Amino acid sequence: MYLLMTRPRAASERFVAQLSQPVQEVIEPVYSPLLDIRLVGEDVDVGDTRGLIFTSSNGVAAAARIMTARNLPCFCVGQATTVAARRQGWSASMAGESAEALIAGLLRQRPDGPLLHLRGQSGVGDVAQTLTQLGLTTRERVVYCQDLLPLTDEAVSALGGSAPVIAPIFSPRTARQFADLVQPVAPLLLAAMSDAVAKPLISLTAQAVRVAKRPDSDAMVTAVEKLVKQALRVEGGPDAH
Template sequence: MRLLVTRPERESQALAAELRARGHEVTIAPLLSIRYLDGVSLPKRDWQALLVTSANGARALGRIAEADLKRIPVLAVGEASAAAARAEGFANVRAAEGDVHTLDALAARVLDPAKGPLFHAAGSVLAGDLKAMLEARGFEVERLALYEAEKQDLPQDVLDALKDGQIGGVLFFSPRTAGQFAALIRAAGLPSSLGGVTAYCLSAAVAGELAGLGFRTVQIAAEPSLKSLTALISA
């Protein structure tokens, strides 16, 4: 099956290699490109823990964190963001199960509001308000945008492939990406061309952005993780 992967380029390349090894043809068309913000720095405080809600957040944090800060515990939203944090040199990393709600629950289990503030390495656009969740539990949370994800268009050859029924499935990992895809498909007049296409979605929130597009079926991962999402795709 020919699959369309819409993640940012870095994540798409690794995923495409995995899918090709399983016998699929893969086209990469990132709908978001990542730009790290200049002129930002990690405030100097006695942080109890650092929080990352994406692999890009982990990489952005690694760019600005000095060596001593890399010994501070990191709580990551999932295994991909945890792996990115470890690759950046953070020594004490724990992963939640894949979304801000499970990260909030993990923080509540292993951290103590009395033991110091938390720092959230965020993007310029948020998927869920982790800061508010943790503040409701009594934590002090400082959040700083370290990167932004800029919307990208679908290349014309990808639009043509969708129109001609050459793509059998599209993978979506965020509501923002799914929303951008929906907007581009509607602008191109192609919703009726998706009748033979399956949408593979990381969560119900992602799937919600695709309502009314006319996919053959919209499948939702059992849990918000890469492993769970790719398990939906038949060999």
């Protein structure tokens, strides 16, 4: 069966490496990134900022490429983003597993402000505006944008075949692009990072749409591995017994 990875290539390869060895042995990865990350601007003027907010690993990676200072504390969404910020040299803590949870967490913590949200052009959730309205002054700066990409020929071929295709989808924007592009012939099983990611996928004729229990990479690995087992049972593979 195929594992169709729609994240940027490096992130996709890291995700595949997280899968258990038995699962890796029965899947063939197909890499077809649907978004291309492009930096916006050449520097970030933090001014009187007292802390940074990151709501994605892409934001961390973009900021790390256009900023040299690492002296400000960071408040992050999710464990993966927190780990990414730490690896880039920031003192980072997870403030919540979603944008809404981060807002609630920061309002409880009340860190010294103003804060600066470094985000993508198409980010969802008005983090800076909401925090400011609720008394925690927060500005925002777009540090990257995401250009939509078509499916690769390899992905189109897999989706048009007879072998099951499992596709983990990690963001609402990727989900919308996937739903717009895909007309599956192959049995399609989808793992969605959250309910918001799953919503655009409803229009597809998928055999299964499994929503991760938490919006993080470990939960997505679990969701994908359960879909692999489901596909093996349907196909009468070694897991069927």
